[in-house]
């Protein structure tokens with residue numbers, strides 16, 4: 001087990017965003033973190049990334065509480081923009097390199113090319129889809145152990161999505177662990193090992209994708225519709 005979330009709770013005033021999530025994440029697997037808007041996916045990821053403090057419960061990464069050590073091994077891509085308008089794509093790479101010692105410039109160059117972006121592009125001139133690709137490239141250029149991508153496919157056209165998913169899987173290799181949050185279930189169905197269904201801050205269903213399909217005689221897409229109907 002690489003990551004353990006034990007009865008994790010996050011309350012904002014009267015709002016409970018995460019209401020007791022217990023999860024074990026295994027190394028080398030690809031997880032889909034599924035759920036409709038407001039179900040608590042982002043809040044859970046932010047707690048794992050060490051950006052939001054849990055109200056109660058514990059999270060350990062390789063047996064140690066989330067902190068400086070885990071932050072250096074976990075690459076988290078938030079839904080929020082992370083670069084400034086005046087930056088070029090190249091500047092974004094430099095900016096990231098300053099923050100993360102595991103940032104691999106060569107890998108960044110390769111990713112920028114695969115995303116069909118140019119180092120000279122100005123961040124402010126990018127379309128929202130291009131900016132989304134840039135964010136993925138910067139995150140995946142880190143040689144992290146665990147990648148957590150919050151809604152990476154949002155704003156990316158349907159043709160590019162499949163290619164981007166393939167790129168993500170190729171660049172991380174077999175050993176890395178991936179947690180991808182999305183409501184675009186059909187795009188993830190083919191590539192995931194495990195599916196986690198989050199509903200109103202709790203886990204509604206969780207397991208190996210193939211086992212879930214066999215046990216219920218349904219695809220993950222069909223299960224998604226059933227869980228959130």
Ligand SMILES: Nc1ncnc2c1ncn2[C@@H]1O[C@H](COP(=O)(O)OP(=O)(O)OP(=O)(O)O)[C@@H](O)[C@H]1O
Pocket residue numbers: 012015016017018035036037038039040041042043044
């Ligand atoms: N900083 C905050 N202050 C108050 N409430 C918050 C805050 N962050 C999240 N929430 C609330 O917690 C709940 C869970 O939000 P969260 O962003 O984790 O959901 P999500 O599953 O990621 O949704 P989406 O798919 O829309 O991104 C929502 O009801 C949201 O309004």
